[in-house]
Amino acid sequence: MPDLQISGLTKAFDDNVALDDVAIHGKDGELLTLLGPSGCGKSTTLWSIAGLHDPDRGRISVGDAVLFDREQGIDLPPEARECGVVFQSYAVWPNMTVADNVGYPLKLRRVKGAERADRVREVLDLVELGDLAERYPHQLSGGQQQRVALGRALAFPPRLLLLDEPFSNLDAKLRERARTWLRDLQREIGITTVFVAHDQDEALSMSDRIVVMDHGVVRQVGTPEEIYDAPADLFVADFIGTINLLEGHVLRPNRTHVEVAVPGISDPLLAAPTQPLAADAPVTLAVRPETIVIDPAPDQAGLNRVDATVVDRSYLGDHVRYRLQAGSVTLTVQTSQTIVGSTVALGLPIDRTLAYAGGGDRG
Amino acid sequence: MTAATALPTGRLKHSWLPAWVTQYLLWAGGLILIVGPIIPVVWASLWSTPLYEAGGSLTLANYQDLLTDPAWWEAVRNSVVFAVLTTIGSVALGTAMAVLFTRTDLPARRFFSSALLVPVIIPGLPLLLGWTAMYAPAGYVTRWIDEHTPLPIFWDLYSVPGMALVSIGIAAPVVYLLARGALASQDASLEMAARSAGASPLRTLRTVTIPLVRPALLNSSMIVFALSLEVLGLPLILGTSNDIQFVSTYLYDNWLNVVPSQQGLVSAGAVVLLATVTVLLLIRNRLTGDVARFHTVGGKTTSAATVKLGGARWPLFAATAAYFTAVIVIPLGGLLLTAFTTILTPSIDPWTVLSTTHFQKVVDDPVFSRSITNSLTIAIVGGALATVAIAALAIVAHRSSFRHRTSLQYAMVYPRAMPGLVTGMAFFWSFVILDPSGAIRASLWGIGIAFAVRSLALGYSAFYPQLASLGEDLDRAARTSGADWWTAVKTVLFKLLRPAMGVSFVLLFVAMLSDYDPAVFLVTPGTEVMGLTMLKLWIAGSAGPVAALGVIQVAITLVVLGFGRLLFGVRPGA
Ligand SMILES: Nc1ncnc2c1ncn2[C@@H]1O[C@H](COP(=O)(O)OP(=O)(O)OP(=O)(O)O)[C@@H](O)[C@H]1O
Ligand SMILES: [Mg+2]
Numbered sequence: 027m028p029d030l031q032i033s034g035l036t037k038a039f040d041d042n043v044a045l046d047d048v049a050i051h052g053k054d055g056e057l058l059t060l061l062g063p064s065g066c067g068k069s070t071t072l073w074s075i076a077g078l079h080d081p082d083r084g085r086i087s088v089g090d091a092v093l094f095d096r097e098q099g100i101d102l103p104p105e106a107r108e109c110g111v112v113f114q115s116y117a118v119w120p121n122m123t124v125a126d127n128v129g130y131p132l133k134l135r136r137v138k139g140a141e142r143a144d145r146v147r148e149v150l151d152l153v154e155l156g157d158l159a160e161r162y163p164h165q166l167s168g169g170q171q172q173r174v175a176l177g178r179a180l181a182f183p184p185r186l187l188l189l190d191e192p193f194s195n196l197d198a199k200l201r202e203r204a205r206t207w208l209r210d211l212q213r214e215i216g217i218t219t220v221f222v223a224h225d226q227d228e229a230l231s232m233s234d235r236i237v238v239m240d241h242g243v244v245r246q247v248g249t250p251e252e253i254y255d256a257p258a259d260l261f262v263a264d265f266i267g268t269i270n271l272l273e274g275h276v277l278r279p280n281r282t283h284v285e286v287a288v289p290g291i292s293d294p295l296l297a298a299p300t301q302p303l304a305a306d307a308p309v310t311l312a313v314r315p316e317t318i319v320i321d322p323a324p325d326q327a328g329l330n331r332v333d334a335t336v337v338d339r340s341y342l343g344d345h346v347r348y349r350l351q352a353g354s355v356t357l358t359v360q361t362s363q364t365i366v367g368s369t370v371a372l373g374l375p376i377d378r379t380l381a382y383a384g385g386g387d388r389g
Numbered sequence: 390m391t392a393a394t395a396l397p398t399g400r401l402k403h404s405w406l407p408a409w410v411t412q413y414l415l416w417a418g419g420l421i422l423i424v425g426p427i428i429p430v431v432w433a434s435l436w437s438t439p440l441y442e443a444g445g446s447l448t449l450a451n452y453q454d455l456l457t458d459p460a461w462w463e464a465v466r467n468s469v470v471f472a473v474l475t476t477i478g479s480v481a482l483g484t485a486m487a488v489l490f491t492r493t494d495l496p497a498r499r500f501f502s503s504a505l506l507v508p509v510i511i512p513g514l515p516l517l518l519g520w521t522a523m524y525a526p527a528g529y530v531t532r533w534i535d536e537h538t539p540l541p542i543f544w545d546l547y548s549v550p551g552m553a554l555v556s557i558g559i560a561a562p563v564v565y566l567l568a569r570g571a572l573a574s575q576d577a578s579l580e581m582a583a584r585s586a587g588a589s590p591l592r593t594l595r596t597v598t599i600p601l602v603r604p605a606l607l608n609s610s611m612i613v614f615a616l617s618l619e620v621l622g623l624p625l626i627l628g629t630s631n632d633i634q635f636v637s638t639y640l641y642d643n644w645l646n647v648v649p650s651q652q653g654l655v656s657a658g659a660v661v662l663l664a665t666v667t668v669l670l671l672i673r674n675r676l677t678g679d680v681a682r683f684h685t686v687g688g689k690t691t692s693a694a695t696v697k698l699g700g701a702r703w704p705l706f707a708a709t710a711a712y713f714t715a716v717i718v719i720p721l722g723g724l725l726l727t728a729f730t731t732i733l734t735p736s737i738d739p740w741t742v743l744s745t746t747h748f749q750k751v752v753d754d755p756v757f758s759r760s761i762t763n764s765l766t767i768a769i770v771g772g773a774l775a776t777v778a779i780a781a782l783a784i785v786a787h788r789s790s791f792r793h794r795t796s797l798q799y800a801m802v803y804p805r806a807m808p809g810l811v812t813g814m815a816f817f818w819s820f821v822i823l824d825p826s827g828a829i830r831a832s833l834w835g836i837g838i839a840f841a842v843r844s845l846a847l848g849y850s851a852f853y854p855q856l857a858s859l860g861e862d863l864d865r866a867a868r869t870s871g872a873d874w875w876t877a878v879k880t881v882l883f884k885l886l887r888p889a890m891g892v893s894f895v896l897l898f899v900a901m902l903s904d905y906d907p908a909v910f911l912v913t914p915g916t917e918v919m920g921l922t923m924l925k926l927w928i929a930g931s932a933g934p935v936a937a938l939g940v941i942q943v944a945i946t947l948v949v950l951g952f953g954r955l956l957f958g959v960r961p962g963a
Binding site (some may be wrong): 076077078079080103104105107108109110111113114115116117118119120121130131132134135136137142145175179181182183188199355 | 398399401402790861863865868871873874876880885
């Protein structure tokens with residue numbers, strides 16, 4: 027399978043810039059997820075790849091095939107791009123049986139008779155719909171319809187598989203199952219896949235790599251671990267998961283650690299800089315709730331120590347989430363330990379307290 | 390790959406025309422048919438001689454003649470008075486019916502709410518004949534009241550207010566339909582809020598309900614007014630004996646009855662009429678475009694609360710029933726009696742003179758029977774072709790990336806603004822220019838094309854909502870599966886839109902079966918259609934066979950609508 031190269035992709039609807047110089051490289055066989063707040067341009071990106079939108083600028087290629095290149099004047103129509111697309115609404119044709127839906131791309135390519143029937147059966151087995159070939163879409167559940175859509179997208183092997191929030195119409199339980207199922211299927215056939223994720227759990231659990239977008243701009247591309255543990259900027263840090271953000275200014279810049287004064291906390295905090303920081307520069311510190319250590323041993327190294335009082339506590343089954351007050355700063359901490367009493371000592375790991383330039387306004 | 394078998398290979402099928410060529414062809418064809426014919430009328434109105442004669446030059450004389458003709462201004466005055474009366478009357482009546490049937494506990498309101506739609510469903514001309522047969526000065530009811538009761542006859546159908554009375558009876562249901570739609574979509578909790586704030590039911594109606602449906606009322610007023618300005622059959626049938634001319638009959642007479650025919654003058658009049666109606670409908674779009682202000686916001690809509698009429702309940706029921714009887718039952722009875730009796734007069738018991746001779750005459754007389762077959766042919770073939778055209782054009786207009794698609798969206802609704810007379814004249818001049826041999830006009834294609842274009846907007850307004858309700862992902866999925874635009878349209882959209890096309894065909898069939906205005910200028914011996922035959926022969930005094938023809942037209946309409954309802958769930962007023 028070839029890899030996907032997108033560069034300089036720009037698209038404006040009237041004066042609303044939906045995509046601004048987007049560059050994405052999807053590796054061969056990888057499952058790449060687009061993630062970002064509503065309206066950030068995920069669907070626009072996907073549809074530009076599929077040829078359903080007409081970008082203003084940029085280039086899209088899959089392997090040797092150029093799908094779109096404004097400068098060279100190449101703009102293949104959707105039917106020539108050979109992308110299998112699964113739409114959020116599934117868009118299964120209600121007037122055709124499951125088998126006819128899946129057979130449609132083959133029919134268009136003059137795959138006839140037994141060959142077509144064999145392929146349809148094979149694909150239906152792949153998406154586990156072998157028994158339902160003669161049913162009509164209205165006789166299927168949401169999850170089954172979605173698998174018909176997937177089967178149709180795969181029937182004539184596409185260059186790329188594109189999925190736009192395919193699970194958003196499924197209920198929570200089914201969605202979880204569908205994720206694992208799709209992930210396994212994608213690995214099995216090894217097709218390069220671009221996936222618009224409905225939420226971050228989906229993105230984190232399924233992806234080889236995640237593209238975080240905001241306002242038509244790519245903020246970060248990385249593996250789920252990279253995105254979660256080392257967000258490129260405050261937007262990504264704040265968007266993915268829960269994070270404590272503390273504003274302050276740099277007291278002493280240092281090559282490995284900066285010393286930051288946070289108003290409301292008496293002692294300065296040490297943090298890992300994500301970029302060179304000058305003295306007195308405003309910074310925001312970001313710490314994940316689950317990295318904060320409760321009641322650290324006195325000799326444990328590499329921690330900022332802070333005393334805090336418990337404000338409230340929510341029990342979430344496998345863990346507990348506390349809201350704590352440290353000086354005038356509120357911290358969220360997630361732990362499986364139980365805090366006894368109302369005051370507690372906290373340890374913020376220096377390595378995992380990231381310092382980003384700028385104030386709370388995460389632009 | 391887990392696949393044991395080899396992966397399929399194959400080359401993509403392509404439509405033999407690239408999508409943009411198909412789209413351009415459809416677009417150009419649509420515009421030429423819809424907007425194109427206006428050009429020859431304008432030309433004819435600005436030309437000193439008829440276009441089929443050689444020579445001639447550019448001139449404003451036609452307009453000068455028109456605007457200095459006192460008869461024209463007399464006709465304008467009559468038309469405007471008539472339109473104003475019709476509008477006021479039908480809006481008041483239509484709104485009252487909508488409120489009564491959707492918001493109160495009036496007995497039998499369900500029955501009335503569909504029964505009163507009869508004038509919307511059945512062709513207008515036969516109903517008008519029924520009215521005339523019963524209520525005209527020499528009509529059955531008028532004479533019966535005169536002879537058997539001391540009641541005064543306060544109406545005179547052969548006057549402008551009398552014609553407005555008939556017209557109100559026909560237009561009120563249209564207003565009622567629009568107002569009912571607005572009331573049904575309105576959140577009744579707004580009314581409950583007013584009630585719980587201490588307002589009486591009537592006060593609530595007056596201060597909350599009616600203001601909220603004001604856009605719908607404004608909208609229907611403009612529509613009724615514009616339609617009343619161009620109405621032809623009514624003044625032709627009722628106005629002739631007192632020599633009351635409307636704009637439409639002025640044009641009709643100057644074309645057909647004045648020697649030599651004033652074709653330049655009439656073309657100028659048609660252009661003025663078209664311009665007026667177009668401006669009216671543009672104003673309407675302006676005014677009703679601003680509807681967001683009236684949209685009810687928030688919350689879940691609760692079902693409409695019922696206003697208790699109390700002591701007024703039965704008197705209002707009696708009034709409604711009397712209205713229904715007077716406006717629908719008696720005229721329909723009049724039509725049937727005229728058709729099935731040899732003579733209809735209060736001095737002879739109609740049951741003693743029942744006969745089917747009028748129907749026999751319809752069958753035997755070549756003009757009558759030809760009108761039926763012609764009308765049926767036009768309605769079936771024209772309706773089918775127009776349905777396909779509407780589907781294709783609507784898809785180009787709404788489901789393509791075609792550059793000029795918006796122009797098509799406007800063009801498709803424009804025929805609604807074209808008075809039928811103008812459409813007829815537009816095609817008359819177009820055929821004069823494009824087909825000097827007259828072959829098109831001598832065949833049914835001439836009238837058929839004009840009727841089809843005229844009903845385009847109607848079919849489109851039934852078709853478009855269905856198209857819009859089909860998610861665009863359905864065609865996108867076909868495209869990404871490998872179908873080019875036309876293949877996706879053919880294999881997915883057209884298939885899914887079959888019911889919508891069925892609905893649109895039924896409505897077009899019914900409209901084209903009873904249409905006649907455009908035929909006035911286009912008819913040739915051999916291409917008579919039912920409506921025009923009825924009109925001409927009624928004026929010539931042959932009431933019985935005309936009524937029989939009307940009964941046949943109503944019967945065909947009802948049968949087709951019945952099937953339409955069964956097969957596609959067609960509803961009136963779509
Ligand atoms: N057809 C269109 N016409 C005009 N603006 C559009 C159109 N499609 C998208 N946009 C705009 O482009 C921006 C990006 O839209 P897009 O659909 O790509 O967002 P998204 O990331 O998929 O959001 P969501 O998560 O809500 O699906 C939005 O501001 C949207 O309003
Ligand atoms: Mg989207």
